Amino acid sequence: MRYIAVFPTLTLAQKAARVLKAENIHVEVVKVDSTRTRRGCSWGVAFDDSKLLGVRMTLSNNSLSEREIIKE
């Protein structure tokens, strides 16, 4: 199963992806299903559920605030 950390913009999702990749966490930038967001088109990084803690910590350490984390 994968989670998606949703970001306000594509650029912030890309930045998050590069930060996470630098920590050897495999992620993929994805467009989030628009029906699952309240504001329409959104972007995020998808990752394996086993990486949830590492993703949260890495994002926090780099002052990157995801809007929410949802199941893919």
Added chain:
Amino acid sequence: MIYLDNAATSFPKPPEVVAEIARCMTEYCGNPGRGSHKLAFAAAEKIFDCRVALCNLFSAEAPENVIFTQNATHALNIAIQSLAREGAHFICSDCEHNSVRRPLEYLARERGCSYSLFDSHINDYYRNSQKICSSIASLIRPETVAVISTACPNICSARMPLDEIGALCRRSKLLFIVDGAQGAGHFEINMKLSNISALALPGHKGLLGPQGSGALIVSSSFPTMPLTFGGSGTASLDAEMPLELPERLEAGTLSTPAIVGLEAGIKALSSIGITKIGAHEAILFQKAHRLLSEIRGVTVYAPRYSGSVISFNIEGIPSDRVANLLSERDICVRGGFHCNPLAHNVLGSHLHGSVRASFSPFNTADDVYALADAIRTVARGKYR
């Protein structure tokens, strides 16, 4: 063809720039930040690469603070108009391009703002940063919101003391907007060290990218307001533009070919090294200054500043006429006022403008010799 109009736009472009644009147009030019297919993502990744390259080159805070624009004028308009409110006062140098002067004039006429000019002292033999900063300090009022300065005017090579002006802005709690049009790619500009709040850049001049590329880089505290409104590929159900940079200021489809070309230009530039480029251009300037000064009837303006731009006139021959005569000899320079009447006022060339020759890393000493030979011939015709 000898091309000496690099202050208008650099030419030729490095082969890597041409190759990357062609690759983009044939292999991956999807619409970045819109769809979720491979070509859209490929384009978006290349665009993010360019944000990172610009962020690193100018020591900006973060890649998301890099906003792509059509050119430096577009970037300056976003920065200046973001600060427009009734009563706002701006301070800018007395040698600003129309890309600064005209937005300020518009805001003064239509939005209740005002502006004052500080003395850049570019024609003062004893110019120093203290004199310039004193001039700025004397103009600060309670309602002043920002100081705007070019990194270097477009008709001479007099660099502005950005570190010192930035420090003054920090002490005075003012925003600092820099027009990097003639500085970027010619000498180091460091947003952190110079306390620059907003840096406007053309991609197609010293950064060696294609026309149609440009950027505004802002500090996180800079209060941005969109100049254009529309699709941003994010939060599509909202009626307002998103709050987050850079999408907040990038309505509509970005020019992916221009941006990937810009990134290739930055790579080419970095492989040579900005310091090396600056030194090369200064040598060409000094050679040009020495040769042109020896010609009867030629006046070189602000000759003590060596850099990428040299301006001069031949007595009695209009600058545009000189440029046309050089064009007949396959030498490209620019005559007239260079969209900068303020700087021509300061240099004393306000009546007829000047002939401007401007260098790139690809010019050689032979180009300068050819320029001097042609000017000698044109001047001889006048003095025969």
